[in-house]
């Protein structure tokens with residue numbers, strides 16, 4: 028009985044033919060450019076931590092930090108990108124825009140003394156390389172020659 032498999036084959040052909048005419052997405056999935064919207068990252072400062080304390084981005088990416096305090100006055104200082112801003116008490120966020128133009132791990136601190144744990148109030152901006160392919164495993168050493176008896 029060949030009929031069902033013939034039908035399946037026909038369906039498969041139809042699908043393959045139909046794929047190329049699928050309407051394109053508004054933006055190519057892998058489009059990436061300076062014109063893209065900045066990556067918005069909400070960060071909360073509170074005695075004596077940052078949430079999140081580690082902020083991963085991709086090199087070249089435009090970043091918009093939206094900073095709020097959960098208690099009193101804090102401030103952010105990220106020297107690598109010349110960022111230093113007070114984060115005043117209240118609900119109004121402080122917005123900082125920059126381009127993460129160098130890969131690496133860049134610490135940031137609280138710039139406003141906020142109490143005994145102020146010096147421990149640290150975070151890190153992690154700027155990952157764009158082609159962050161997994162590091163290839165080292166090639167295994169060749170097997171030693173078989174012992175000769």
Ligand SMILES: [Cu+2]
Pocket residue numbers: 101102137138139140141142145148
């Ligand atoms: Cu502080």
